[in-house]
Amino acid sequence: MDAILIAEQALNGLQFGLMLFLLAAGLTLVFGIMDLINLAHGSLYMVGAYLAAAAIAAGASFLVAVLAAIAGTALLGMALEVTLLRRLYQRDHLSQVLATFALILMLNEGVRMIWGEQPLMLNTPASLSGPVELLPGLMYPAYRLLIIGVGLAVAVALYLLVTRTRWGMWVRAGASNRAMTTAMGVPADRLFTAVFGVGAALCALAGSLLGPLLAVQVGMGESILILAFVVIVIGGIGSIRGALVGSLLVGLVDTGSRTLLPAALRQVASPELASTLGPSIAAILIYVLMAAVLFWKPRGLFPARG
Amino acid sequence: MNDPTSILRRPRHGLLNHRAGGAWIWAAFIAMGALPLLLQALGLAFYTVVATRILIFAIAAASLNLILGFGGLVSFGHAAFVGLGAYTVGVLADAGVVSAWIAWPAAMAVPAVAAAVIGAISLRTRGVYFIMITLAFAQMFHYLAVSLKAYGGDDGLPVPARSTLTGLPVNLADDASFYWVALVLFALVFAGLRRLVNSPLGWLLQAARENETRVAATGGRVFAVQWTAFVVAGAVGGLAGALLANLNGLVSPHLMHWSQSGQLMVMVILGGAGALWGGPLGAAVFLLLEELLSGVTIHWQFALGAILLVVVLFAPRGLAGLFDRFGTRRPTASTSPASAPTSKASSKGAAHA
Numbered sequence: 077m078d079a080i081l082i083a084e085q086a087l088n089g090l091q092f093g094l095m096l097f098l099l100a101a102g103l104t105l106v107f108g109i110m111d112l113i114n115l116a117h118g119s120l121y122m123v124g125a126y127l128a129a130a131a132i133a134a135g136a137s138f139l140v141a142v143l144a145a146i147a148g149t150a151l152l153g154m155a156l157e158v159t160l161l162r163r164l165y166q167r168d169h170l171s172q173v174l175a176t177f178a179l180i181l182m183l184n185e186g187v188r189m190i191w192g193e194q195p196l197m198l199n200t201p202a203s204l205s206g207p208v209e210l211l212p213g214l215m216y217p218a219y220r221l222l223i224i225g226v227g228l229a230v231a232v233a234l235y236l237l238v239t240r241t242r243w244g245m246w247v248r249a250g251a252s253n254r255a256m257t258t259a260m261g262v263p264a265d266r267l268f269t270a271v272f273g274v275g276a277a278l279c280a281l282a283g284s285l286l287g288p289l290l291a292v293q294v295g296m297g298e299s300i301l302i303l304a305f306v307v308i309v310i311g312g313i314g315s316i317r318g319a320l321v322g323s324l325l326v327g328l329v330d331t332g333s334r335t336l337l338p339a340a341l342r343q344v345a346s347p348e349l350a351s352t353l354g355p356s357i358a359a360i361l362i363y364v365l366m367a368a369v370l371f372w373k374p375r376g377l378f379p380a381r382g
Numbered sequence: 383m384n385d386p387t388s389i390l391r392r393p394r395h396g397l398l399n400h401r402a403g404g405a406w407i408w409a410a411f412i413a414m415g416a417l418p419l420l421l422q423a424l425g426l427a428f429y430t431v432v433a434t435r436i437l438i439f440a441i442a443a444a445s446l447n448l449i450l451g452f453g454g455l456v457s458f459g460h461a462a463f464v465g466l467g468a469y470t471v472g473v474l475a476d477a478g479v480v481s482a483w484i485a486w487p488a489a490m491a492v493p494a495v496a497a498a499v500i501g502a503i504s505l506r507t508r509g510v511y512f513i514m515i516t517l518a519f520a521q522m523f524h525y526l527a528v529s530l531k532a533y534g535g536d537d538g539l540p541v542p543a544r545s546t547l548t549g550l551p552v553n554l555a556d557d558a559s560f561y562w563v564a565l566v567l568f569a570l571v572f573a574g575l576r577r578l579v580n581s582p583l584g585w586l587l588q589a590a591r592e593n594e595t596r597v598a599a600t601g602g603r604v605f606a607v608q609w610t611a612f613v614v615a616g617a618v619g620g621l622a623g624a625l626l627a628n629l630n631g632l633v634s635p636h637l638m639h640w641s642q643s644g645q646l647m648v649m650v651i652l653g654g655a656g657a658l659w660g661g662p663l664g665a666a667v668f669l670l671l672e673e674l675l676s677g678v679t680i681h682w683q684f685a686l687g688a689i690l691l692v693v694v695l696f697a698p699r700g701l702a703g704l705f706d707r708f709g710t711r712r713p714t715a716s717t718s719p720a721s722a723p724t725s726k727a728s729s730k731g732a733a734h735a
Contacts, residue, residue: 107510115644160691163695167694169510170655171651171694173644174648174651174693175694177690178689179687181683181684181687182683182684182691185683185684185687186684188681298641305514305517306514306518356526356529359525359528360522360526363517363521363522366515366518367503367519370514371503371506375511
């Protein structure tokens with residue numbers, strides 16, 4: 077196990093963690109402010125990836141496709157909020173689970189009706205397909221570097237939005253005490269729609285950026301949704317800072333354990349046992365991490381509600 | 383006052399009184415018993431397997447409803463117990479033990495032990511954190527099953543033959559017989575659930591759902607009550623898993639996937655969380671819709687989603703809640719003669735008010 081491999085895996089973990097953050101940020105705000113369990117959050121991520129793939133298939137450049145996906149998904153998200161999800165804020169969590177589960181079924185099937193059963197191909201833009209030499213001996217794909225850059229930029233932008241603007245102040249107030257915030261005259265309706273739109277846009281950004289790395293297919297939203305929920309529970313519901321720390325933690329642990337753990341196991345156990353045990357232990361490790369965090373910090377690392 | 387249940391009187395009405403609905407329950411069970419014969423007469427014997435599936439999921443959903451509906455504890459990992467039960471049957475069959483008298487109780491004991499450990503840890507948390515920690519444990523079992531290469535790993539483990547019920551004149555390999563065994567077990571589970579939620583333990587469980595602090599303050603041992611319910615639910619979920627392994631002839635890690643837990647939750651909420659018939663009703667409606675819609679269109683999931691949305695928006699307490707609305711007009715049916723006048727008097731009082 078050499079330093080190059082570890083550095084490469086750390087970058088992969090950072091990249092995956094930042095993409096998780098894009099999903100978790102929207103999820104944690106919707107959960108923290110509107111008190112809505114939105115299982116369909118992952119479906120918006122899927123819709124974003126499909127829109128980007130469709131735009132590229134129609135001849136758009138990668139940048140235009142990503143922007144189109146963001147705009148389209150944000151509109152869809154806001155439309156869903158205004159027509160349906162708004163009615164669920166006052167309902168219990170169980171009704172929300174049932175309603176957003178129904179939305180998953182409908183969005184999945186809707187995507188299947190439009191684009192068919194086969195996964196779509198979304199290629200890395202040609203100008204970014206080569207590797208970059210970061211350090212002597214450390215080659216890293218340029219596209220993944222771009223993802224890291226975009227992820228960091230969005231994280232900084234979100235931080236500034238939440239801590240330095242009036243809307244951000246409302247958002248923080250809403251996460252801390254929703255009833256008081258609306259009583260103080262914050263335009264709750266518009267704020268909620270806007271938060272939902274931003275969450276959907278971030279989903280689309282993650283979906284279209286990850287599209288070339290993972291397959292664009294029906295059901296891609298559900299597998300990442302669970303990870304995003306793990307992230308926001310670790311970070312503390314309603315906290316953007318918690319979402320960032322949680323995402324990076326989950327991203328690094330997931331990526332690191334998938335590649336480094338089997339290698340480490342091979343040194344202490346037989347190769348056969350290592351290849352059997354490694355992947356499962358790696359998959360379980362995230363949940364052990366979450367259980368451990370909840371054991372010692374039952375409200376997450378950065379609880380938003382005081 | 384040492385016994386916390388002594389503060390409770392048998393409730394006649396409202397929240398804590400769960401009746402299954404008098405005489406028509408017998409009619410329902412007789413109709414269910416006659417179903418395979420009817421299907422055979424109509425030449426639709428294949429649907430016996432579908433009906434068995436519904437019964438098995440009704441058992442699983444009823445067990446989840448005990449903790450989710452009556453206990454207010456949203457467990458997102460119930461599929462782990464179903465899967466553990468199924469794997470117990472599969473692994474025992476692999477080792478040559480095919481007797482249902484051994485395999486099925488074992489398939490309840492193993493998940494019960496798992497539920498005892500998971501419950502002891504998870505019940506320290508509340509709300510969404512409880513949801514997530516139960517999910518975490520279920521995912522661990524899922525990945526454990528994936529890593530068990532000796533038992534098929536990702537592909538699962540075939541269960542070549544159904545269990546045998548030595549001593550009873552029943553051959554489980556016959557679909558109709560298997561259906562009847564599942565029906566008897568479902569009836570037992572249903573009767574047990576009815577008895578449990580109307581018992582002091584069930585009252586405390588539901589009271590803790592409404593106000594935990596108050597129950598604790600009046601001497602109720604909230605943790606012990608919830609933990610007991612969690613273990614019972616796990617064991618019954620394992621029974622459903624044992625039947626499912628027999629029906630499918632295969633156990634696979636997919637049984638413990640979180641989407642299965644989610645589907646069980648959706649069944650319970652659809653039917654009515656905290657209603658006696660909620661679990662079975664939800665399981666039946668969900669699986670029947672799946673069966674019917676998938677015969678009509680390949681885009682049946684869209685229609686299913688739309689129907690679920692309509693239910694959420696217009697039937698806030700699930701399908702069982704719809705029946706309740708009609709049921710509350712009548713005085714509560716009661717078996718003990720002493721209670722009859724009381725219930726009539728109070729329902730009259732309600733009518734005057």
